[in-house]
Amino acid sequence: MQGKVLVVTGALGALGKVVAEVAQSRGALIAGIDFAPSLVSATPERIEIGGVDLSDAAQAKTAIDSAAKHFGRLDALINIAGGFAFETIGDGDITTWQRMYALNVLTALNASRAALPHLAASKAGRVVNIGAMGALQAGNGMGPYAASKAGVHRLTEALASEWKSKVTVNAVLPSIIDTKANRADMPKADFSKWVTPQELAEVILFLASDAASGITGALIPVGGRV
Numbered sequence: 001m002q003g004k005v006l007v008v009t010g011a012l013g014a015l016g017k018v019v020a021e022v023a024q025s026r027g028a029l030i031a032g033i034d035f036a037p038s039l040v041s042a043t044p045e046r047i048e049i050g051g052v053d054l055s056d057a058a059q060a061k062t063a064i065d066s067a068a069k070h071f072g073r074l075d076a077l078i079n080i081a082g083g084f085a086f087e088t089i090g091d092g093d094i095t096t097w098q099r100m101y102a103l104n105v106l107t108a109l110n111a112s113r114a115a116l117p118h119l120a121a122s123k124a125g126r127v128v129n130i131g132a133m134g135a136l137q138a139g140n141g142m143g144p145y146a147a148s149k150a151g152v153h154r155l156t157e158a159l160a161s162e163w164k165s166k167v168t169v170n171a172v173l174p175s176i177i178d179t180k181a182n183r184a185d186m187p188k189a190d191f192s193k194w195v196t197p198q199e200l201a202e203v204i205l206f207l208a209s210d211a212a213s214g215i216t217g218a219l220i221p222v223g224g225r226v
Helices: 014-025 057-071 094-120 143-162 180-185 197-207
Strands: 005-009 029-033 046-049 076-079 125-130 167-174 219-222
Touching: 005 014, 005 057, 005 094, 014 029, 014 197, 029 057, 046 057, 057 094, 076 094, 094 125, 094 143, 094 167, 125 143, 125 197, 143 167, 143 219, 167 197, 197 219
Parallel strands: 005 029, 005 076, 029 046, 076 125, 125 167, 167 219
Antiparallel strands: none
């Protein structure tokens, strides 16, 4: 990661913070983008761009271009921004499906479209998306979320094909991530079986590294000990 310029969306969330911190500890330069406001001043090693709605293509392009201008180039985009909703189809609302599509598919799509021209100029351009093991077979209450994450899987495959030999595009498919929010929502679960943000960060950063040059279009399950 030494000297690599990484854009991390959802950088202020539970997983985004860990990915950015681990990457920066290994010498990467970080551009963090998030919907939440940022209170951190820019430095030569890190810039945080807050208040960005990545489901809006224009806002996504402005943020990505700002990151590229700050560092002079981009080497990898890690699309972590997203959301989750548990809702059955019969008792739910169509707006939940629209919100999941916007939060999970459009954020990754818009950030990727904005970043790919910059990444193609890198000697090792990378895109890493966050899919979900739960999107491989949706269970009760998982329809809206699983459908949107399945869209991320197909987006990953299509981009990998379209940008082959220029930029690699892959996705990690976590199971339940061990975060404070998930523990609060499922207090009776066995947390030891969940994948940790640190474990997931290792796979993400591998796919963003030079060592992963031969991998593109892959959907890699990271299921912890489930």
